[in-house]
Amino acid sequence: MATETPHQSIRLFENDLLERLSHVHPITPLLFWGPVAAWLLWRGATGHDLGAGTLALLAIAGLVTWTFTEYLLHRFLFHFPARGRLGQWLVFLFHGNHHDDPKDKTRLVMPPAGAIPIMAVLYLLFSALLPAAWLDAFSAFFIVGYLVYDYIHYASHHFPMRNRVAKFLKHYHLKHHFSGQSGRYGVSSPLWDMVFGTRPAETPRDSR
Template sequence: MESEKPYQSIRLFDNELLERLSHVHPIVPLLLWAPLACWLIWRGFYVYELSLVPLMAVGLAGLLAWTLSEYMLHRFVFHFKASGKAGKWFVYLFHGNHHDDPKDKSRLVMPPAGAIPIMALLYLLFGLVVPQPWLQPFCGTFIIGYLIYDYIHYSTHHFPMKNPVARFLKHYHLKHHHSGEGGRYGVSSPLWDRVFRTDPSRG
């Protein structure tokens, strides 16, 4: 009887440092982003002395903005139909490898090397439409939404998720991978698939 071969991730880079940066332990996003999110929300509440109800409203807006960003990035960036070699490599680097190997535990959450520049760019873009001091709690809850997404995504591929809502999200995302129908770009929520009619089961 042959011994089982050790698991090997898909190699993305010839350079050893870049290859290591493409992997991440699943606890890293929580350790990296949770303190920043708490600090941003704390600044809104204690430094800028924003009142609780408006702060909660801005927080809900930040969470909603995350769900829309998650949908848009997944649909239009990670599933971009590139024609050139560089474009195809970019799409494969960020997402295509996940479809080829969805069980890879070290690539189910976004590595800091990719997440930090994306988050910095989004912060600058949000600053064009969300004024200070509201920008900071808005981005704090946006980051919380991102963390919720990251761990829902990880769980859908590695845990049974017996809670009815969690089980629905698991089956919903796995259909994105295995049904062959396309669509279902929402991971933490099917909201924007319903709005933009990209849930094949809804016609």
């Protein structure tokens, strides 16, 4: 009986420790960021006595802000047209390797080593823009949006999607990889592609 050939990941670092940090089990983001989001939500809701209505609005704001952040990162950072050698390597490190090897299960969700500094910078940005009473709850729902994105991305590459919405998102993202067209930068939502005109027109074959 034939056996499946073990997947060989693209090596990103000569240093073995850095290389190990670039791989992550898909459950890791949930185990790491889930408690962080729960703690922030608890601290925000109890420490500032936020009502259900305020929490609902912050939930919508946090989730929508994540989809916008996801779009900006994917379009302008992960697909940055770098010209220098260092810039090209950084783009490949963050995202290019995924396009070269989209089936690598260990690089479909972001390792905490990369996500922590990004989240820290964003938290500082939110703290400068939001009232203190809203900061933690908003950040909690923002992190939930990030987790939803991570697992939609993972599932799009590795699971059949039966639900109509999930199936649409899977096909939408795979067209980003394999259609030969630029655009479709949204993974958890096509909203900002429609707003900014980066959703290519569907061909009859695409819409099947």
